[in-house]
Amino acid sequence: MSTHVEEISSHGPGIPTFAKVWMALLAMTAIEVFLAYMQTPMMIMLTVLLGLSVIKAALIIAYFMHLKFERLSLFLTLFPMLIFCIVLMLIFLGDAYRIPMMRPPV
């Protein structure tokens, strides 16, 4: 990330880089669809899909949204807070697991 003070002229990646990112995104999507077609066990599937989704999101943010080429302070202002808030939402997961066991038998 650039740290110039006098003048910033942010340099982005070229067309070949964009094309490579696009092909990587398509390849990861193909892997995801293949896993669904093979009816992969639920937990393996969820882990792989979430992992690939985070990688795809990171590629889109870094290259297409250009964040890799912005100042580090912009990233630090926006993303740690976002990730922290999203992780906080996990707090109700235990409750969701308990609900089926708490239902009275029909």
Add this chain to the structure above:
Amino acid sequence: MSTHVTTAATGSLWEGGRSPYLTNSKKFGMWLFIISDSLTFSAMLFAYTYSRVSNPNWPTPFHFSPSIVFSSVMTFALLTSSLTMVMAVHSMNQGNRAAAARWLLATMAAGATFVGLHLTEWMNLINHEHITAFGNEWGVPQFGGTFFAITGLHMTHVVIGLIYLGVICQAVMRGKFKAEDVEVAGLYWHFVDLVWMFVFPLVYLMSARV
């Protein structure tokens, strides 16, 4: 990209009157919107997940053909639209307004394809799987509620994006607006693509039936 921000060499960037992120205010504003909108979609995806975890008989209504095939083509359309959007920004930065307008039109075409396929997929679910926002034959109304809320909100974002890009495109063709305006529109469009990168696997692929 072509954005130039000049600041004095002395003193702290954070004392006011400067641009500490060395970016223009439109772009920073769009980033703030994107972060807040990310939390909205995160909350909805968590609501979907919790509903699923708390209902062991969660439906798996997405047959590989046509639902997964359709949604895969939709994903391809959206990913390709992101590439054409990047090309529009790239052309604009090089001062080629005609090329930028063509790439913007290509982006809108891919976005419109996405919306068309998505509506077809919705109609398939409603008419053939008998899933509505309030009920289905599995007896788990939370499925339709969360599914239509998430995908509906996402589709709304795509439609708003199409209008936004349309406004930007006609301005670019008339020689108005700067490269940074196209770049800010691009940020929004990529965000719409980014959200789909979570909706597609978590909602569609995790409920696929071969």
